[in-house]
Amino acid sequence: MIVFLAIPLGLAIGAISGFFGVGGGFLLTPILLLLGYEPSTAITISLLYSMSTSVSGALKHYQQNHILWKTVLLLSISGMLSTQIAKPLVLYLESVGYDELVISLLYVGLLSYFALSMLTEKTTHEKAQGYSISPVRTILIGLTGGFISSVLGVGGGFVMVPLLINVLYLSPRLAIGTSLASIFIIVSTGFFSYIGSVTIPFSLALLLVVGALVGSRIGASITELVSNDVIRKLLGTLYIFTLISVILELFQLPVAGLIVLSIYITPLIIYFIYQYRTKNKRLFSSE
Numbered sequence: 001m002i003v004f005l006a007i008p009l010g011l012a013i014g015a016i017s018g019f020f021g022v023g024g025g026f027l028l029t030p031i032l033l034l035l036g037y038e039p040s041t042a043i044t045i046s047l048l049y050s051m052s053t054s055v056s057g058a059l060k061h062y063q064q065n066h067i068l069w070k071t072v073l074l075l076s077i078s079g080m081l082s083t084q085i086a087k088p089l090v091l092y093l094e095s096v097g098y099d100e101l102v103i104s105l106l107y108v109g110l111l112s113y114f115a116l117s118m119l120t121e122k123t124t125h126e127k128a129q130g131y132s133i134s135p136v137r138t139i140l141i142g143l144t145g146g147f148i149s150s151v152l153g154v155g156g157g158f159v160m161v162p163l164l165i166n167v168l169y170l171s172p173r174l175a176i177g178t179s180l181a182s183i184f185i186i187v188s189t190g191f192f193s194y195i196g197s198v199t200i201p202f203s204l205a206l207l208l209v210v211g212a213l214v215g216s217r218i219g220a221s222i223t224e225l226v227s228n229d230v231i232r233k234l235l236g237t238l239y240i241f242t243l244i245s246v247i248l249e250l251f252q253l254p255v256a257g258l259i260v261l262s263i264y265i266t267p268l269i270i271y272f273i274y275q276y277r278t279k280n281k282r283l284f285s286s287e
Contacts, residue, residue, distance in 0.1 A: 006204055006207030006208050006211065007207050007208075007210055007211040008211065009028075009031070009208065009211065010049070010207065010208035010209065010210060010211020010212045010215065011211035011212070011214055011215040012211075012215060012265060012269050013027050013028055013049075013053070013211075013212070013215065014052075014053050014056070014057075014211055014212035014213070014214065014215025014216040014218075014219065015215040015216065015218050015219035015222075015269060015272050016215075016219060016238070016265070016268065016269075017050075017053035017054070017057060017157075017180075017212070017215070017216050017219060018053065018056070018057035018060065018180075018215065018216035018217060018218065018219025018220035018221075018222075018223075019176075019219035019220065019222055019223055019231075019272065020157070020158075020161065020176060020219075020231070020234075020235050020238065021057065021061075021157050021161050021175065021176025021177065021178075021179040021180045021183075022157035022158040022161060022179070022235075024046075024049055024050055024053040024212060024216070025046035025047065025049060025050040025149075025187070026107075026157075026158040026242065027242060027261070027265075028042075028045070028046045028049050028050075028208070029042050029043060029046040030107065030242065030245060030246050030249065030257070030261075031258070031261065032045060032046065033100070033103075033104075033249060034245070034249055034254040034257050034258055035254070036254075038094075039090070039094060039099045039100055039103055040090065040091070040094055040099070040194070040198045041198060041199075041200055041201075043090065043150075043194065043198075044191065044194040044195060044198045044200050045200050045201075045204065045205050045208070047149070047150075047187045047190050047191035047194060048191050048200075048205050048209065049205070049208050049209060049212055050149075050157075050183060050187040051184060051187050051188055051191060052209040052212040052213055052216070053180075053212045053213075053215075053216040054157070054180045054181075054183035054184040054187065054216075055184045056212065056213045056214075056216040056217050056220075057180045057216040057217065057219065057220040058177065058180040058181040058183075058184060059217070060216075060217045060220035060221055061173075061176065061177030061180055061181070061220050061223075062177070062181070064173075064177070064220075064223075064224060066173050066174055066176065066177025066178070066223075067174075067177040067178050067180075067181050068133070068170070068174060068177075068178045069181075070133075071133055071138055071164075071168075071178050071182075072178055072181045072182050072185075074135055074138040074139055074142060075138060075139075075141060075142035075145065075160065075178070075179075075182035075186075076142065076182050076185040076186060077139075077142065078138075078139040078140075078141075078142030078143045078146065079142040079143065079145050079146030079149065079156060079182060079185070079186035079189075080146060080185065080186055080189040081143070081146065082142070082143045082144075082145075082146035082147040082150070083146045083147070083149060083150040083186060083189045083190040083193065084150075084189070084193060085147060085150075086146070086147045086148075086149075086150030086151045086190075087150050087190070087193045087194060089151065090103075090150065090151055091197070101250075103151065104246055104249060104250050105250075106148075106151065107242075107243075107246045108243060108246055108247060108250075110148065110158075110159065111239045111240075111242055111243035111246065112243060114158065114159070114162045114236075114239050115236050115237075115239035115240045115243060116236075117162050117166055117236075118162060118232050118233070118235050118236030118239065119232075119233060119236035119237070119240075133168050134168065137167055137168060138168065141159075141160055141163045141164065141167060141168070142160075142182070142186075144159055144160075144163065145157070145159045145160040145163075145182070145183075145186065146186050146189075146190075149183075149186055149187055149190050150190040150193070150194075156179075156182075156183055156186050156187070157179040157180065157183050158239070160175075160179045160182065160183075161175050161176060161179045161235070162235075164178060164179060165232070171228055172223075172228045172231040172232055172235075173223055173224075173228065173231075176220075176223060176231075180220075218272065218276055219272065221276070221279070222272055222275045222276060222279070225275045225278070225279055226275070234268070237264065238264060238268070241260055241261060241263065241264035241265075242261065244257075244260045245257035245258070245260045245261045248260065
């Protein structure tokens with residue numbers, strides 16, 4: 001059943017990824033877990049998926065001048081190092097049977113914190129491209145993002161975007177573009193470290209990637225149409241709904257978890273379609 005839904009699912013999560021700069025894995029991993037895939041399989045598929053969404057979305061943000069390349073370099077190098085620390089931990093947890101519990105609890109903690117930080121911050125800090133950014137803080141963000149990326153099978157963007165906004169004080173648009181460019185390098189390292197020891201259903205992965213390549217560019221193009229404060233609030237709300245779905249999974253209610261995610265994702269995708277059509281109409285009328 002999931003194979004038939006793979007392209008629309010990949011398209012929807014890809015659009016969300018390109019819009020929020022989160023790689024898409026933080027949504028795809030819990031969905032695959034809810035559908036019954038083993039954590040290591042779900043993580044590996046999500047890392048491959050995040051590679052696709054991040055490179056596609058980053059190219060669009062590059063065209064919009066939303067990427068800080070020096071920051072990308074520091075995030076990528078530190079992130080790649082920490083992915084290699086996380087992989088043995090995940091495989092060990094799986095061998096002793098604690099992988100699903102630990103991964104779910106880690107999701108709950110992170111999603112709770114970042115949802116709160118996105119929804120309670122009252123002001124958006126804008127910084128110019130040439131502003132001097134702390135290398136130490138940037139490296140710490142990269143280490144955190146890389147570790148979480150490999151442990152949870154996510155791009156690391158759902159960690160790095162809030163930290164880039166709240167710790168480095170980047171605007172949401174700069175944080176999203178910079179995050180996506182970093183994610184591709186980080187998750188590539190994580191994916192190739194997993195694929196040697198984990199078998200994944202490549203037909204499912206391929207269909208998800210096809211949807212991701214299209215959806216992420218659409219989502220990235222919509223960021224220009226939405227204010228920074230709206231992006232923050234939408235991202236915080238997305239974290240809350242994902243958090244609820246993970247908690248429901250812990251209580252053995254996977255169907256309810258999928259329903260909760262769809263309650264938020266469906267109107268969000270409708271909103272994206274509306275914004276995208278409005279943008280195209282404006283371009284067409286101006287010609």
